[in-house]
Amino acid sequence: xxxxxxxxxxxxxxxxxxxxxxxxxxxxxxxxxxxxxxxxxxxxxxxxxxxxxxxxxxxxxxxxxxxxxxxxxxxxxxxxxxxxxxxxxxxxxxxxxxxxxxxxxxxxxxxxxxxxxxxxxxxxxxxxxxxxxxxxxxxxxxxxxxxxxxxxxxxxxxxxxxxxxxxxxxxxxxxxxxxxxxxxxxxxxxxxxxxxxxxxxxxxxxxxxxxxxxxxxxxxxxxxxxxxxxxxxxxxxxxxxxxxxxxxxxxxxxxxxxxxxxxxxxx
Ligand SMILES: NC(=O)c1ccc[n+]([C@@H]2O[C@H](COP(=O)([O-])OP(=O)(O)OC[C@H]3O[C@@H](n4cnc5c(N)ncnc54)[C@H](O)[C@@H]3O)[C@@H](O)[C@H]2O)c1
Numbered sequence: 001x002x003x004x005x006x007x008x009x010x011x012x013x014x015x016x017x018x019x020x021x022x023x024x025x026x027x028x029x030x031x032x033x034x035x036x037x038x039x040x041x042x043x044x045x046x047x048x049x050x051x052x053x054x055x056x057x058x059x060x061x062x063x064x065x066x067x068x069x070x071x072x073x074x075x076x077x078x079x080x081x082x083x084x085x086x087x088x089x090x091x092x093x094x095x096x097x098x099x100x101x102x103x104x105x106x107x108x109x110x111x112x113x114x115x116x117x118x119x120x121x122x123x124x125x126x127x128x129x130x131x132x133x134x135x136x137x138x139x140x141x142x143x144x145x146x147x148x149x150x151x152x153x154x155x156x157x158x159x160x161x162x163x164x165x166x167x168x169x170x171x172x173x174x175x176x177x178x179x180x181x182x183x184x185x186x187x188x189x190x191x192x193x194x195x196x197x198x199x200x201x202x203x204x205x206x207x208x209x210x211x212x213x214x215x216x217x218x219x220x221x222x223x224x225x226x227x228x229x230x231x232x233x234x235x236x237x238x239x240x241x242x243x244x245x246x247x248x249x250x251x252x253x254x255x256x257x258x259x260x261x262x263x264x265x266x267x
Contacts, residue, residue, distance in 0.1 A: 004030075009033055010079075011042045011050075012042065014131065015131075018205045020046055023047070034054050039051070077127045078120075079130075079131065080128070083133075083183075087253065102148075124168035128170070131174050132157065135147050142248075142249070175217045177217075185257055
């Protein structure tokens with residue numbers, strides 16, 4: 001795969017796993033993250049260019065893409081992956097948390113998409129991949145803020161795709177389920193469900209780069225379940241949520257085990 005790819009939020013987790021697989025497949029990869037120490041270490045380990053970027057800032061994001069193109073050439077793929085997940089009761093959520101989450105998860109993705117399209121549309125080729133979440137389609141108690149942010153990413157990505165689809169540039173959304181990264185620390189798994197690993201999401205993203213599609217749900221089997229689930233009566237939906245523990249998962253978590261993650265996303 002001889003593609004030039006830039007990935008945000010790739011110092012760890014899903015972004016890092018994706019960078020690793022793309023590099024192994026022969027892509028020229030540039031990773032960006034707000035965490036300077038972590039992105040420097042990750043870039044050294046992978047043998048790729050690592051840059052500091054704050055996806056909420058137009059100046060920072062523009063400089064990231066400029067430097068990525070200096071290092072890798074015109075970008076074929078931009079993956080907007082940076083994101084955070086504050087959880088807990090909506091009434092306990094600070095305005096600062098809400099603004100930060102929407103700024104990173106929504107504004108960051110919109111900015112990255114616009115800046116990437118600004119480069120790709122004149123060339124008539126390219127692919128923007130936005131990492132949303134299944135949480136953009138299925139909503140749960142304790143997750144209102146994150147649900148709202150990811151629903152916005154799903155809608156924004158699809159509308160943008162429709163707008164540019166005749167101009168040679170692909171726009172896709174990736175919707176992973178629970179995935180074992182620091183983002184889920186302190187949380188129980190839904191009953192009877194195994195979390196994905198970051199490598200599972202990386203493999204799906206690589207497949208998407210090879211064969212662009214509007215949307216990739218991971219694991220793929222959940223796409224049908226979610227569609228059917230949306231049609232169920234409210235009473236059945238509630239019973240199912242209780243059965244899998246999804247009604248409490250984002251409310252009854254181990255706050256101590258989540259402390260380090262919470263501190264990082266608020267730093
Ligand atoms: N882990 C899951 O269960 C899961 C499921 C569905 C979707 N996602 C999404 O996948 C993406 C990656 O999540 P992850 O699980 O790898 O989380 P993670 O916390 O392991 O990694 C996220 C990275 O984003 C970086 N980041 C945060 N704010 C930033 C900013 N302003 N600018 C640049 N970088 C910034 C962080 O420093 C971190 O390295 C997120 O968008 C997340 O919402 C995760």
